[in-house]
Amino acid sequence: MFIMSEKKAEDRELDELLKKMPKFTDKRSKEEIYQQLKSKIETQEKFEQRKRIQVSMNKWLPFIISVASVLLLTVLVSSYINNNESSTADTVEESTTADDQMRTLEVPEESSMDAKEEESVGMTTMSEKLAPNVELAPFDRTFTSVYEQDLGDGTVFHFSLLENALTVPITIVIPQEKIEADFPNMEPSSLELYNQYALEIDETSLGFQEYHPYKGYFIAEGKILKHYLPADHGYDSAPGTAVPYISSINEVFTDFDSFLRVNEDGSPIEWDQVGTIDEPLVLTGTEQKVNYFAYKAFNQVTYLTPNFNKTFNTLLEALQGMKNPENEIYTSVIPNDVTYSVKEDKGLVVHFDEPLDLESLNASEASRLIEAFSLTAASFNQTIRLENIVQEKWNEVDFSSPLPVPVGPNGFTMQTIQ
């Protein structure tokens, strides 16, 4: 009896507790949610449209190629017969036997075999280009940047992912055998790498919108990259589209000095809010003079990235600015309670005011902190040292020496889908 009433009392208390649990509300504005949603739906629709085009192209391609083969064959046969007829007339001999006729028919058959073979090779190449056959695998370790020793004989492909008005640079290592297969006997430029692989990168799965490939086409004129844009390119429709467009160009085409936007016919382009553009824009390559922050993409993966590509005159200023992103999009890699100063001692040294125990952070936070500093320094083509860290070494990084210099942030390896 006593137990029963005790249980009832407990149930009543539990019932009351459950009923008075607080209300949690979404603090974002309706407008903010609407804009994010609109962008997400548009991105998905674009991606699906692209997939649909790829599927329908893959479906029709063999048919189109078969028709083209027949047409080609017809042209070859008729031109061969015409040639044969005129040479027969020249020899004056009018003894056209059945055997000769057989021979004239046999030759085009051989040509048709060749033509079919060539077309089937052509078909494979085109299908391969249309259907994505590569995927990007993140590095299976705590440090996410790419370092010289990661490359082996592979090739670095700098790429840029976009979400709303911001860009995030990533660094793709393409294995040697893939480069040899796709670019026999040559070292591809950033433009050739872009033209070959941009369409195949699944940006959505990396947590970003489907943005690439760019509209129009590019032509390299020495160290100047020219972008031939169609009338409806839309890259200048708002600052929110123009800025990430230019940032991404800067992040992708790292081996060009400058870049010029032109109309499709090569004439100077009229850019909204700017006017006629007739001077090329300087590209900074890998020396972007930025500092790095953490950014969480919509797939919940955290990337290290410049803060809206804000540049600094000196590495000192860039390092000092790493505590405060001045917006809510990015997060500082330095914990709130950690402070530091920057001093000069055979190069710049970041000195933490209190001994920094990396073990007090989780492994990803600790590696992001180290790599954001090294990436910031690398973007000025310099090295830095971190000082006053409890651990002398952490994950093979020796703090008595300058930090290892990354080739680029956010590393992936390109893998071929079998």
Add this chain to the structure above:
Amino acid sequence: MNDSVFHRLYDTYHQDVFQFLIYLVKNRQTAEDLVQEVYVRVLRAYSSFEGKSSEKTWLFSIAKNIAIDHFRKQAVRKKRLFDSFDWETMQLASSDMLPEDLVQLNDEMRTLLVALDDCTGDQKMVIIMRYFQELSIAETSEILNWSEGKVKTTQHRAIKALRERLSDKQKEADVHHE
């Protein structure tokens, strides 16, 4: 995108759906992402909404499916087998809440949420729907596509499980004090 549908759904249900998701996943950022996903699916499917259920239960059933997908993906990431994920029998345990959200909860409430994570997925879902969202038995049964009897039984078992877990935690706390 159908703007008027979005505005109406937002005005009528947004905070309810958000609260449902945040109690399930216990992470504000994740709840924000999931509620966005709810809109994407709802707006895409709105033209095919036949009105067989109420708009409210339809919206919640989509939110529930999206949340379960989220837990399933987490399980897959933790290398559990995709096929073996049965949300009703497994736990829908989530990460710790953000400090800014935690301040709204007293010790008793925090213990309750931890105990709720220890319950099975079906029990956690029913408690959130019935108590935190104040959905009726009929609405809950429609969202979960269960019979009303199953909702009542699950709720009964959930309360029993919660009571036992809270009492165990109380005993643990008492031992600590001694």
